[in-house]
Amino acid sequence: MLRVALIGSTGYTALEVARLLTAHRGAELTVATSRSDEGKPLAEIHPSLAGRCDIALSQFEPDEIAKQADVAMCCLPHGASAQSVKDLVDAGMRVVDFSADFRLSSVELYEHWYGVKHPWPERVGNVVYGMPEFFAEQIATADVVANPGCYPTSAIMPLAPLVKAGLVDCQDIIVDSKSGVSGAGRSPKLGTLYCEANEQIAAYAIASHRHGPEMQDLIHRISGQSVEVLFTPHLTPMDRGILSTIYVRPTVAAGQTPVDIQAKMMDKLRETYADEPFIHVVDHLPSTKHVAMTNHVQMTVRVSGTEEAPGRAVIVCAIDNLTKGASGAAIQNMNVMFGLDPSEGL
Amino acid sequence: MLRVALIGSTGYTALEVARLLTAHRGAELTVATSRSDEGKPLAEIHPSLAGRCDIALSQFEPDEIAKQADVAMCCLPHGASAQSVKDLVDAGMRVVDFSADFRLSSVELYEHWYGVKHPWPERVGNVVYGMPEFFAEQIATADVVANPGCYPTSAIMPLAPLVKAGLVDCQDIIVDSKSGVSGAGRSPKLGTLYCEANEQIAAYAIASHRHGPEMQDLIHRISGQSVEVLFTPHLTPMDRGILSTIYVRPTVAAGQTPVDIQAKMMDKLRETYADEPFIHVVDHLPSTKHVAMTNHVQMTVRVSGTEEAPGRAVIVCAIDNLTKGASGAAIQNMNVMFGLDPSEGL
Amino acid sequence: MLRVALIGSTGYTALEVARLLTAHRGAELTVATSRSDEGKPLAEIHPSLAGRCDIALSQFEPDEIAKQADVAMCCLPHGASAQSVKDLVDAGMRVVDFSADFRLSSVELYEHWYGVKHPWPERVGNVVYGMPEFFAEQIATADVVANPGCYPTSAIMPLAPLVKAGLVDCQDIIVDSKSGVSGAGRSPKLGTLYCEANEQIAAYAIASHRHGPEMQDLIHRISGQSVEVLFTPHLTPMDRGILSTIYVRPTVAAGQTPVDIQAKMMDKLRETYADEPFIHVVDHLPSTKHVAMTNHVQMTVRVSGTEEAPGRAVIVCAIDNLTKGASGAAIQNMNVMFGLDPSEGL
Amino acid sequence: MLRVALIGSTGYTALEVARLLTAHRGAELTVATSRSDEGKPLAEIHPSLAGRCDIALSQFEPDEIAKQADVAMCCLPHGASAQSVKDLVDAGMRVVDFSADFRLSSVELYEHWYGVKHPWPERVGNVVYGMPEFFAEQIATADVVANPGCYPTSAIMPLAPLVKAGLVDCQDIIVDSKSGVSGAGRSPKLGTLYCEANEQIAAYAIASHRHGPEMQDLIHRISGQSVEVLFTPHLTPMDRGILSTIYVRPTVAAGQTPVDIQAKMMDKLRETYADEPFIHVVDHLPSTKHVAMTNHVQMTVRVSGTEEAPGRAVIVCAIDNLTKGASGAAIQNMNVMFGLDPSEGL
Structure with missing residues (x-):
């Protein structure tokens, strides 16, 4: 069973990941982090999960997460995301990044449009774009996948x-x-x-x-x-x-x-x-x-x-x-990264 | 032409007052106050008023308002409202109060349910409830009308x-x-x-x-x-x-x-x-x-x-x-207070 | 693989059955009938099934259906449904009936409220109500299950x-x-x-x-x-x-x-x-x-x-x-009838 | 008081005409026709008019209508409309036509796009388009106005x-x-x-x-x-x-x-x-x-x-x-046709 960590758990894309994983036969949610709601049950933040998911929210501690999960779904806002992705990769995890931080080809383009300094510029331009219809081979072996914009x-x-x-x-x-x-x-x-x-x-x-x-x-x-x-x-x-x-x-x-x-x-x-x-x-x-x-x-x-x-x-x-435009694509990417049936859970 | 002041202009009931007044033959909006958006055109806060209302938002200064308007529509939250109503009455205005501050019969009941000290307890219990179907006579001569809850x-x-x-x-x-x-x-x-x-x-x-x-x-x-x-x-x-x-x-x-x-x-x-x-x-x-x-x-x-x-x-x-449950009732009350046709503008 | 027939395929409950079956590991849709749209692809009636379901609509012929399916989901209106359920049972099938025809305890009650003569009065009062939370044992062996109203x-x-x-x-x-x-x-x-x-x-x-x-x-x-x-x-x-x-x-x-x-x-x-x-x-x-x-x-x-x-x-x-109030309950009933995991596909 | 007849009263544009007229100071609804609902109160077809409009639906009889109204708002579908407009004009009325029958410049263009023979081709190309912002002068004297498409x-x-x-x-x-x-x-x-x-x-x-x-x-x-x-x-x-x-x-x-x-x-x-x-x-x-x-x-x-x-x-x-795209424009046209304030009732 593939163990999945949800990084930044309070938004709609995080909920959609959790929802899709409840029906996934080869992966399960084992960690869910939140800066603002640590300790609360995930199902309190998202009442549709009541009785269906009993994970409590934890702080973002990459080494701890790496012990409990194989892959991280990083649902943080752009700018904040790149640093967390780096920390997770450094801790040995593979990551699907929902933000725009690694989607564009160049640091210049990124900094022009997003108006922030990129925290991990070395990786810009060599992270695969998570569209398995075009990049399945690279996704299969990637440490980081830039999940496409909607x-x-x-x-x-x-x-x-x-x-x-x-x-x-x-x-x-x-x-x-x-x-x-x-x-x-x-x-x-x-x-x-x-x-x-x-x-x-x-x-x-x-x-x-x-x-x-x-x-x-x-x-x-x-x-x-x-x-x-x-x-x-x-x-x-x-x-x-x-x-x-x-x-x-x-x-x-x-x-x-x-x-x-x-x-x-x-x-x-x-x-x-x-x-x-x-x-x-x-x-x-x-x-x-x-x-x-x-x-x-x-x-x-x-x-x-x-x-x-x-x-x-x-x-x-x-x-x-939220599905093919975000969390569904992320699950599809995860499936490809870990050699599961690409359609599993979708 | 009756001159109307809108006190607290950024919410939906305030917009509904402004909308209804654009079609009223006997009253016009002359003042609109806002603590947070002073100086801005009212139509910037409510873009549906663009080209239809050219009032700019001003601070809440009762004596100034009393010079420019005959009646105040007070759209402030409970607790805050009672004090402003008092200030407006002291400045010589008649007021329709949208809050719950003067609706209940006793200070005890009010303080139990609203959890705040009433700023003008003397008037609680002797302000008419703004339902002209039952209290038209008292509304006609009232200085303050407690506009009903929805x-x-x-x-x-x-x-x-x-x-x-x-x-x-x-x-x-x-x-x-x-x-x-x-x-x-x-x-x-x-x-x-x-x-x-x-x-x-x-x-x-x-x-x-x-x-x-x-x-x-x-x-x-x-x-x-x-x-x-x-x-x-x-x-x-x-x-x-x-x-x-x-x-x-x-x-x-x-x-x-x-x-x-x-x-x-x-x-x-x-x-x-x-x-x-x-x-x-x-x-x-x-x-x-x-x-x-x-x-x-x-x-x-x-x-x-x-x-x-x-x-x-x-x-x-x-x-x-928003209409009979708030601003429409307020206009109806205003019509009765000032001897206009009760249906005017409605 | 359990083979499922959909009887009366153009409504929302039928679509919900088809939707749920696309994710069911132990059952598949093999027949879908429609009086009005025979010959058309089911996905033409329900475009959300495009590329996901290639069944064409057929006429209601119980003996033919019994060769191609093990269980029928009967999504016909009350009155019409009872006769079709009888025909399917006579042809040897087990049936989940979405109509109200077999829900009530007595023919009198049914005929009073539905205003029609019941076509199969012998079975009224001895068909199990499809609420596995209370009647799982009887559902497990039933030939007909009366699927509950929403x-x-x-x-x-x-x-x-x-x-x-x-x-x-x-x-x-x-x-x-x-x-x-x-x-x-x-x-x-x-x-x-x-x-x-x-x-x-x-x-x-x-x-x-x-x-x-x-x-x-x-x-x-x-x-x-x-x-x-x-x-x-x-x-x-x-x-x-x-x-x-x-x-x-x-x-x-x-x-x-x-x-x-x-x-x-x-x-x-x-x-x-x-x-x-x-x-x-x-x-x-x-x-x-x-x-x-x-x-x-x-x-x-x-x-x-x-x-x-x-x-x-x-x-x-x-x-x-449409789910627990109709088609999800029906799948749950089907799972219980055929010894599958009650939660499968749900 | 200008007397208005509504021709074809069961749709949304007809309701919008009736709604706008309830607030119009210079015009009132005196006739409302319907082929399918003759005799019923208009407010039964449109319950929002309950207590606000007591007209009953009548048959389409141009000479009768001409006695009771000065202007007709013709809310019939294209094709059917042109003939009724002709009948109303022959009976001496002025008409605002909501259909597309007189909007286009040529019979050829009309018959190509609408696929029907035009019932009154002589008038095609010499009916004013009801956009007072460009054609107010012609509208003022027109017998028929082609109300614009939305x-x-x-x-x-x-x-x-x-x-x-x-x-x-x-x-x-x-x-x-x-x-x-x-x-x-x-x-x-x-x-x-x-x-x-x-x-x-x-x-x-x-x-x-x-x-x-x-x-x-x-x-x-x-x-x-x-x-x-x-x-x-x-x-x-x-x-x-x-x-x-x-x-x-x-x-x-x-x-x-x-x-x-x-x-x-x-x-x-x-x-x-x-x-x-x-x-x-x-x-x-x-x-x-x-x-x-x-x-x-x-x-x-x-x-x-x-x-x-x-x-x-x-x-x-x-x-x-429904307003500027249909019934509001029609009222505006009517105002211009009869020399009223163009904004009256709007």
């Missing part, structure tokens, strides 16, 4: 194969994403109060959200192509889920109609993900509800315009932001 | 006339209320975060909520009867509205069937509210949606049991907690 | 042990329940449109809902006591979940305080469910969110009144109406 | 002035709109059931929604420029509101930075709408909640890219789909 997952999954195959104009990509409110975390803030977020949809951080450069960086890493992404996130009145509506210009050969182009793009995606248990290229228009509370991804393509003048392709991709 | 409004309106008419057992009343989340205020707290309150309903403060004694006290004041109320509030995933499902034992004369009893109770309510513009005794089962964003109240009665053995009566009453 | 589950679980132990007044029980909208089914109706059900809570079928007599009948069957239940269901703006707030009069011995009574009731419940994996007697106030998408039940008790005059007990019980 | 309102208001001023590339406009569920109407359909639409967001009718050509047609009519719009609507889990996120390429002069371009676009919008009571060009990012239940529009502009390489402009515009 919005980036919904954009990279459909875009990277199309960019790599040369099917879209790399300089003209718009990602219009709609996220459930859990993406904003569990700290009390005015903007995520029920009566502020309910019955409303709003854009935020237009062209300035940190997940934009993450999309660009990773699509580049996977496809070898530099891309320009204009990214607009929206807060949507629902608990979970991300729907990304992505506008691209297809590269069109003479005589190709929208139907031809659409088929070509769908084929490329189907071929890419043929053996992936969680990625589904579907004919219908996906909705967040179709994938809620699962690790599954649904995506499709529509091409606009007329036979004579094909227009933009509109790609729609739906994920659950 | 839950009490939904219980007192149907219960008081029935208790007064001797139609129900005074010692066996259960009020099971369901409130939208705005009732919990606009301060960021874990329990009112979207992802905590959405997709859930939960009871809280069972048999220990402060609105229980307020119901008992006011039903007594209106009907002359002592009553025992068991009150359970629930947080319900919606912005606005209170639905109270009230269980009472009808006093049954020999030979009366459930149909007879129901008719008698409905008749009494219809007769009581025949001339009231906002109170509607309806045949259908009311829902919060039927009264959302209005000052209207809908109520009905159903009597259970068989012809031979009539059972309990179930009363259902729906209000909007 | 509201009754939330009321019987806390009430039956307390009634049986003589801790409450049997003639004075009020069940005020709040259900998510999925309980109303998937057929398009005005009242369950998003814009009708959203942002509203409303009572319906006061003292006339069919689940009232089911509660009375089953509490009697479990406890041996006749009880009188006044039941009020409410439609609540959420997908899933039932919260029942239950008002009872405790039987009070001389000198007992509310604290004593509460402890006694909690102890009785804890003792009853000590070995049950899904029933949790908790100290906090349960909410529907704590049990959403799970087969778990959370319940607690609060006793009102003063030391001198203890008042009513308020019991709160939360379940997921 | 999505088009949210796109035309910000785009038309910018296109007219030559500030954006006319051939590269993407409108990504998110609408509340009330936009889909009140007829029971699977897709708008609560449990289908709640907790989900989904795109629909990508590049094939009828409001796309309406946007193109009207922007052309207002600005004189042909434009190409790629339009994607999304169903969003809320009752009311449309948020349109609009991607355009600004026309950039040498040396202009994103800040310069943004200022220029904002200035043009502010200048255009300086005297309009309902159109607000704001600095913050608008949300649907800021305009819910009002006739107000909030819009803003953000320009992406770097100083050296300015990118696309992202325009965000929020309206209430």
Whole structure:
């Protein structure tokens, strides 16, 4: 039985890890840390675990944790996370890091977008990005895995194969994403109060959200192509889920109609993900509800315009932001790291 | 034009006052105070007012306010409110107080339930309760009006006339209320975060909520009867509205069937509210949606049991907690205080 | 591998069965029938199953089904269900029936409340009620199991042990329940449109809902006591979940305080469910969110009144109406019927 | 007092007309027709009107209606509407038509997109579009006004002035709109059931929604420029509101930075709408909640890219789909038609 430590246990991604582990046959939660709630039962912080999990919260002591667990799920905020990851690795553990601290390719990019000095710059650029659909081999042997961001997952999954195959104009990509409110975390803030977020949809951080450069960086890493992404996130009145509506210009050969182009793009995606248990290229228009509370991804393509003048392709991709967009991906990564069935517990 | 001052402007009841005043023909907002956001435009705190209200927030200075306004809507928390009300009255203003500070009949009852020393005990017990359906005459000349609590409004309106008419057992009343989340205020707290309150309903403060004694006290004041109320509030995933499902034992004369009893109770309510513009005794089962964003109240009665053995009566009453349950009632009170049409702006 | 047939596949309970079976290690879906959508993939009716379930819908032919499946999950409406259950049993299958057709103890009671002639009256009164917490032994060998109603589950679980132990007044029980909208089914109706059900809570079928007599009948069957239940269901703006707030009069011995009574009731419940994996007697106030998408039940008790005059007990019980209130209970029953781990897949 | 007839009274736009008229000082509802519910009180169809409106539903008889009303609000579906509008005009009435029947410039365009023969083709192309911000003079004397579509309102208001001023590339406009569920109407359909639409967001009718050509047609009519719009609507889990996120390429002069371009676009919008009571060009990012239940529009502009390489402009515009997107605009049109204050009742 693989023993799992949860580092930073009070947020929604931590709860989602705990929830998923209750159904996992090859791993169990043995440690859960919290700076603020040491000593309390984890189930007091998350009442849905009542009667289902009897772990008490402990302080973050890497050497102690390393005795009780094989792998750490590090759910700390960026900046704080990198140092803890280092401490856990130094104590001999393997770590899945939920923060953005090791996702980007360069320290410069990181420090520009996150506005903090990186605590472990040596490792930036040589930590694998935790998307087993593209990096399973490196994940299998990694000491640290940078678990992907939620919005980036919904954009990279459909875009990277199309960019790599040369099917879209790399300089003209718009990602219009709609996220459930859990993406904003569990700290009390005015903007995520029920009566502020309910019955409303709003854009935020237009062209300035940190997940934009993450999309660009990773699509580049996977496809070898530099891309320009204009990214607009929206807060949507629902608990979970991300729907990304992505506008691209297809590269069109003479005589190709929208139907031809659409088929070509769908084929490329189907071929890419043929053996992936969680990625589904579907004919219908996906909705967040179709994938809620699962690790599954649904995506499709529509091409606009007329036979004579094909227009933009509109790609729609739906994920659950807390599962495939965070904790489900982390469990999937853990499974790959430790040679378990990649779908176990998911 | 009546000039209105808003005291404590950042919460939902303050916004609701400002919203209602934009449509009021006889009153206008001239002052809005805030301790924390002095100098900012009110519309920055409440973006729905953008382009519709150009007042800037000021400090609480009673003498200054008295020069610029005729009446104060005091939206401060209990304890803090009583002192400000006193200061405003001393400065010569008339005040509608949204807090619970002057609602109860005795200082003892207040200090027992609110756990604070009352700052102006002399006035407790001689401030009119702002329910014009029962106290219009006193409201018309009052310097201070204690604006009713939201839950009490939904219980007192149907219960008081029935208790007064001797139609129900005074010692066996259960009020099971369901409130939208705005009732919990606009301060960021874990329990009112979207992802905590959405997709859930939960009871809280069972048999220990402060609105229980307020119901008992006011039903007594209106009907002359002592009553025992068991009150359970629930947080319900919606912005606005209170639905109270009230269980009472009808006093049954020999030979009366459930149909007879129901008719008698409905008749009494219809007769009581025949001339009231906002109170509607309806045949259908009311829902919060039927009264959302209005000052209207809908109520009905159903009597259970068989012809031979009539059972309990179930009363259902729906209000909007921010309008008739707070700011709408306050505007109605203001209209009565200043001799305007009681329905103006509502 | 146990082979499962889904009879009537287009509703929410059918989807929930299919969802739960995707994670079940000992059972798999082999047949799914539908009168209206024969030939279509099940995943077209329920797009969340895309890529996860490749069964096509077939007609209801009992002998064919019996060749391909060991157990049938019959998700048909009452009235229609009894005949199909009979046909399946005649073809040699074991059946979990989701309808109300075999839940009640007598044909008279059934025909009075459901207003239809019962198609298989011989079996009424000798089909086990599918609540393994009370009837596991009979379920283990049953050919037909009457899967419990959703509201009754939330009321019987806390009430039956307390009634049986003589801790409450049997003639004075009020069940005020709040259900998510999925309980109303998937057929398009005005009242369950998003814009009708959203942002509203409303009572319906006061003292006339069919689940009232089911509660009375089953509490009697479990406890041996006749009880009188006044039941009020409410439609609540959420997908899933039932919260029942239950008002009872405790039987009070001389000198007992509310604290004593509460402890006694909690102890009785804890003792009853000590070995049950899904029933949790908790100290906090349960909410529907704590049990959403799970087969778990959370319940607690609060006793009102003063030391001198203890008042009513308020019991709160939360379940997921589609899981423990329907399809999860059905899987649990199936597990017991076929000797699998009762918690498997749940 | 202007007398108003409601033609087709059972839907959400009809209810919104009735709601707004209860607060209108210069107009009152005198007739309400319904084919399916003749004789019933309007308040039985819309229980929120209980005690506030005592009109009974009548059949559609144009000559009778013309005796009792001065203006008709025609809330019928497209196709059916045109004939009724003709009948009402023939009977001597002035009409605000909520359908799409008279919005487009040509019969060809209409019949291509709506797939029906137009019943009154002579009038197509010479009915004024009911957007008083651009066509007040013609509305003032019109016999028929084509009330704008909801999505088009949210796109035309910000785009038309910018296109007219030559500030954006006319051939590269993407409108990504998110609408509340009330936009889909009140007829029971699977897709708008609560449990289908709640907790989900989904795109629909990508590049094939009828409001796309309406946007193109009207922007052309207002600005004189042909434009190409790629339009994607999304169903969003809320009752009311449309948020349109609009991607355009600004026309950039040498040396202009994103800040310069943004200022220029904002200035043009502010200048255009300086005297309009309902159109607000704001600095913050608008949300649907800021305009819910009002006739107000909030819009803003953000320009992406770097100083050296300015990118696309992202325009965000929020309206209430039932008020400014339908019934509020209709009341505004009626006010202009009859010489009342354009803001009366809004």
